[in-house]
């Protein structure tokens with residue numbers, strides 16, 4: 649396995665961990681807060697197509713009536729994200745008004761779009777996705793495609809508790825787990841340790857209680 653995949657997966661795991669630690673903003677549920685409109689895309693891997701799904705805030709279906717359009721997120725019809733995963737979008741568009749109608753995509757949507765061109769060159773495709781997530785550090789200065797740094801999950805009709813539990817397991821890139829399992833395991837380990845370290849190390853100037 650190319651070392652490049654591991655290097656890129658490491659950066660992406662740390663980025664997702666940092667995003668997961670963002671304080672959650674207040675999102676009103678009466679329709680005036682920022683909602684992320686989901687644009688489902690057909691999945692060439694499993695054949696899932698646009699289906700009418702019900703969404704809760706901060707997600708919204710495309711036909712949700714509201715005064716301002718807000719940001720959009722393209723995702724495969726076979727995937728789903730947690731509400732916390734899209735908080736970086738909500739935080740960003742509330743902080744930078746020029747981005748209120750920005751168009752984001754999931755990693756899986758981006759990966760699927762790159763696949764025909766990249767072919768077996770997984771390193772190149774993953775590096776491209778990695779680069780397209782860097783808006784999260786400086787959205788005002790970013791240009792290019794906007795990919796959400798978040799793991800994804802398979803979304804399909806439930807057929808029992810065992811399958812439901814299995815489908816809850818996140819995958820960092822695609823619900824179809826298109827990379828070697830070793831990259832997945834590495835990603836999960838890096839994300840876990842980044843989250844753990846963030847809780848262990850207090851920010852500068854904040855001593856841990858009892859010290």
Ligand SMILES: [Zn+2]
Nearest residue numbers: 691693694726
């Ligand atoms: Zn699919």
